[in-house]
Amino acid sequence: MAAYSTRPSWLKSLLDDTNPAPKLYAWSPANIDSNIRSDQPISDNPDGRIFILGIGNLGRLYASCLSMHSPRPPITLVVHKKELLSQWVEGPGLEIIRLGQLYRGKDEFQIEWWTEETPSQGPVREVANANKIRNLLVTTKAAAAMPETDRLRRYLDSSSSVVFVQNGMSKLWPPHGQEYISNRYPNGDGPNILACVTNHGAYSEGPFKSVHASPADSTIGPVLLNENTRQIAPSVAYLTEAITTAPALNARSISRADLWVSQLQKLVVNASINPLTAILRCKNGRLFEDPDGVTAKVIDRLLREASGILQTLINHPSSTDILASSDKSTQSLEALREELTARFSFDRLRPMLYKIGEIVKENSSSMLQDVRAGKKTEIRDFNGWLVETADFLNQDNSGQQPILDASCHQALVSLVESGAVMNEEELGKHILSS
Template sequence: MYSPPPGPPRIHILGVGNLGRLFAHALANTPNPPPITLILHRPSLLSDWESAGRSISITTHGLTNSAGVYDIEEPIHSGSGMIENLIVATKTLHTAKALEAVKHRLNAQSTVLFTQNGMGTTEEVTRLIFPEDARRPNYLAAITSHGVYSEGPFRSVFAGQAHVSVGLVSGSSAKSRYLLDQIVAAKLLNATEFESRELRLLQLEKLVINAMINPLTVVYNCRNGELLKRSDIMSVMRDLLAEASQVVSSLPELRTREDGGNDVAERFSNENLKAKVLDVAEKTAANTSSMLQDFRAGRETEVGYINGYISKRGKELGINVGNNERIVEMVQKRKVVEDE
């Protein structure tokens, strides 16, 4: 039987892009930091780590901080030591494959925190990686509103300080308490814990906002703020929003016996969602969306887990989601609207 090593429980981090670096750095710079292991899931990351001086550098307001102690592992050399706490910060589309490499080190005593954009990842991981209830880890999710961009391997700029919403998705909150407490205690993250249903609603709000802004910046090849300046783009957004509003308001898992889901219908009404989308687009007007950055770099985007999730759930409910289906197809097939 596995016995955890003495001392504070270790936190492993899988995915060392901007979010993985931010979480690692924030946890490593608390007054009593937990032991942290970075799992380098690509062989090239080892040389990048050496080149970066075996440190993570986060720049805030022009000041760079490289403090923090980290251990590193490569999945192929990681042995059989169990992982008690794992933060997954890979892109949604790489999550299942990344977890496949370490699934033998996770069990029902483990906690996995998912930090990605989009939705549907936990369901996919359950189906593909942990189909057996008895071996499935406890799942947490974090919604991150911070603005972080890369300056190279293991170097990021913390450009827009906002907040993190975190909470239990499934499993035992008692077994997940240590990781939850560590996330909330890391002041740089500015994290607040929410109960499961409210966390789900917050995830869906962010999903809808991303589904309106990200793919349209790709299809029209523009910054966030430019979406608001063209009536043709706003017309497309209205059609996408109408479908998203209907889908989320109809989700059966959000209904409660007390109100029958009326709170959801109001919160996700067309008017309320439109106000939230326009507010974010205005506040991030000068930004290039992460999806457009991926698109321009020739990388696969996460549209399948954003508008694709809306389409999937809509079809399950018999709702017409043709506009969201089309926008997914356009992004995936790299179809852009040329300037007028």
């Protein structure tokens, strides 16, 4: 790890906290209303129970699809604030509108809030009854995913599988993932880390209710598996099968290398469409109306920067271990890098983005939804990741390659975080003159 010792801000903030992992209590509706009976004990099926942490659009999508299994796995929804327990009790449960049909589920789920605060009434129970969590889906916003998972490390070990279901790149890819695991799980008993790339489109209509506006597909694959045990934990296969066979999710399992490439490609899309629609306050399709206009020129600048960063990353030693896991067994590492370098060229990225832009033209990006709702965006996990990666590659460059430019992506981070609203000409002057 010495060659890659520069820690990104997210890793530094977690590892600078040397406090022991907290003891967390699982609040249920019975802890806020004495008239509500206690939920069935979590010990009913600890190996099969699936915990879904974060009940936004992605959490609702995956929860609804997983609950349509027959037989249905036990599922616990984990919310981020106590008030949502009351709203759950008073409301109809989880609602998803898909292809004009309403899915509604309430008795299919248990619901909890995990906190260091001890309940003052009702049952007092530690998370997972102080046992290990076997199956965890983290569907929070990207910025919260690692802090929330880190908080749970008392309840995770080599028998656990954690599936990150966010837009953006998993933070546990090399070069920083193994440093995190080794630091937080020094006995070699770290959890198995998987991730999903979700191409479905959904938007919120309030707490626990979403519209599955653009049914598409999903993929799941490994990021870091615990290699200190003699065999892969059963939870890896269990969660992978549960997701790939869930009705309406249209998911498939892919290799580690293919997952990495898929996340990179999705990142290019998110880092282009999301911030521009958030600043211009428009639907996705408006970005692509004039292929010779100002917005198109801004997109080209963003794609050229992203292409340079990702092509350099593909050919960097930190990516060797990932690419070596490719299922293209007849292809040499050098040939695979050459193929991917071509795939992430500007000339290939531009038509890819415009093709996807046509498919999602009627949608509002998740970042536009967030800024309209006054919520924190995922800009640092999209464009910010590219800036951070460029910094890492530049620092490890030793003067052998041209310095990578991420100034346009950095400009978008600043604009979105300042709440900027611009028209096309103003945005062009700001970005293209830099």
